[in-house]
Amino acid sequence: MVPYLIVLSFYVTSFLLATVLSTPMCSELVVPVQITANNAVQSLRNSRASKILDPDLDTTGLLALLSSGINLPFTSLIEGSYDIAGRYCEPEVDVPSRRNTLQLLAHPATYDRNYWSGGGSPGFGFDGDMYSWVSYASLQGYPTFAFDRLGNGNSSHPNGITVVQCPAQAATVHEMILLARNGALPFPRNFDKIIFVGESLGSLVGNYLNVNYPQDADATILAGFAKDWVTVIPGFTFTAGLLPALGVQPSRYGNLDPSYLEASIQSGVEFLLFYGPNTYYDRTFILQDYANRGIITLGEAASGALVPTALSYKGPVLVIDGEQDTVFCGFLALEFLGPGNCGSGPTSKPALTNIIYPSASNYTSYIVPNSGHCWAHQTNAQMGFKYSHDWLSGLGF
Numbered sequence: 001m002v003p004y005l006i007v008l009s010f011y012v013t014s015f016l017l018a019t020v021l022s023t024p025m026c027s028e029l030v031v032p033v034q035i036t037a038n039n040a041v042q043s044l045r046n047s048r049a050s051k052i053l054d055p056d057l058d059t060t061g062l063l064a065l066l067s068s069g070i071n072l073p074f075t076s077l078i079e080g081s082y083d084i085a086g087r088y089c090e091p092e093v094d095v096p097s098r099r100n101t102l103q104l105l106a107h108p109a110t111y112d113r114n115y116w117s118g119g120g121s122p123g124f125g126f127d128g129d130m131y132s133w134v135s136y137a138s139l140q141g142y143p144t145f146a147f148d149r150l151g152n153g154n155s156s157h158p159n160g161i162t163v164v165q166c167p168a169q170a171a172t173v174h175e176m177i178l179l180a181r182n183g184a185l186p187f188p189r190n191f192d193k194i195i196f197v198g199e200s201l202g203s204l205v206g207n208y209l210n211v212n213y214p215q216d217a218d219a220t221i222l223a224g225f226a227k228d229w230v231t232v233i234p235g236f237t238f239t240a241g242l243l244p245a246l247g248v249q250p251s252r253y254g255n256l257d258p259s260y261l262e263a264s265i266q267s268g269v270e271f272l273l274f275y276g277p278n279t280y281y282d283r284t285f286i287l288q289d290y291a292n293r294g295i296i297t298l299g300e301a302a303s304g305a306l307v308p309t310a311l312s313y314k315g316p317v318l319v320i321d322g323e324q325d326t327v328f329c330g331f332l333a334l335e336f337l338g339p340g341n342c343g344s345g346p347t348s349k350p351a352l353t354n355i356i357y358p359s360a361s362n363y364t365s366y367i368v369p370n371s372g373h374c375w376a377h378q379t380n381a382q383m384g385f386k387y388s389h390d391w392l393s394g395l396g397f
């Protein structure tokens with residue numbers, strides 16, 4: 001009788017464990033950070049202050065502002081204390097060698113932390129976990145922290161020109177990495193390896209992290225990224241219909257300053273971020289993305305326009321792009337010119353991006369077939385998730 005009970009309880013316990021742990025265990029965290037950063041675009045505020053504070057700013061005015069922001073030296077020192085909100089997930093599969101390896105996930109512009117889990121929290125994304133990097137990582141045993149970049153989602157929303165720029169965002173990541181390595185609250189323990197994963201503007205921030213704090217990330221994955229995209233910015237602004245968010249959706253964004261921009265042309269965003277309607281992506285999902293869309297600040301766009309070389313970064317780097325990425329493998333981002341083309345093999349744009357990582361211990365590029373800029377929300381997302389995690393694993397992470 002006793003052995004029977006023990007066996008029975010063993011089965012019950014393992015059944016419960018299997019059930020309870022079938023999704024990552026996540027909690028919403030807020031990380032307070034104090035930063036100092038050299039931002040770029042201060043003179044833009046001084047020279048155009050009256051114009052930028054005009055909520056009726058049109059796309060032409062915006063383009064003029066953006067081009068005046070490009071090429072400015074990064075010498076405008078800013079300091080501040082901000083809250084970075086995000087979702088920390090403990091993996092459902094325990095892999096002892098990965099328990100203390102934290103993946104930091106930085107979303108693209110016009111999204112938030114939910115980008116990394118199919119638009120909802122893990123397990124509740126579009127089509128479950130089909131588009132969830134977080135769920136893929138969880139099955140491989142990696143803890144993840146998908147955070148809202150400074151100025152986005154539920155993180156602090158300081159001035160969108162002078163403060164919310166790529167160098168300041170990289171500084172917030174730097175402070176979070178210090179806290180995570182020390183096991184300081186709200187992180188649950190100390191992590192000895194940090195893997196930075198970005199998409200698009202999230203990757204531009206990751207690149208700034210590697211330029212300014214080359215010791216921080218043990219490995220870097222830059223999705224939707226390449227060495228240049230400056231020619232695309234005017235077309236992107238025009239095609240997406242970027243306008244001050246407080247005017248586009250006053251009920252959601254009425255409290256933001258006019259330098260927080262929001263897309264206003266759904267078809268343009270669909271063209272810019274995705275490739276192959278109905279065949280290579282589910283339009284229902286993409287329309288849901290648009291309905292929930294976030295913002296991009298003028299400071300982010302201007303400070304991200306030129307992509308600096310990460311001379312001193314010595315960790316491994318993976319650049320992973322959709323084959324038809326219009327933003328980083330396109331030229332003007334105008335709809336009548338068609339989608340981008342990343343090319344293939346050693347002359348592909350992601351392969352040639354190795355020029356800005358001259359000291360990386362391993363530089364690898366991968367092209368997700370039949371996908372656009374935001375490939376993680378397209379049908380072949382799992383191919384990209386698998387490639388990235390196999391690459392990490394091949395390097396001993």
Ligand SMILES: *[C@@H]1O[C@H](CO)[C@@H](O)[C@H](O)[C@H]1NC(C)=O
Binds near residue numbers: 112113114153154
């Ligand atoms: C931000 O906070 C609001 C209100 O608490 C919540 O409804 C929303 O889901 C949060 N956003 C994210 C991205 O978690």
Ligand SMILES: *[C@@H]1O[C@H](CO)[C@@H](O)[C@H](O)[C@H]1NC(C)=O
Binds near residue numbers: 362394
């Ligand atoms: C980079 O690392 C991967 C392991 O994931 C390995 O397969 C590849 O050969 C390495 N590339 C170079 C150029 O060393």
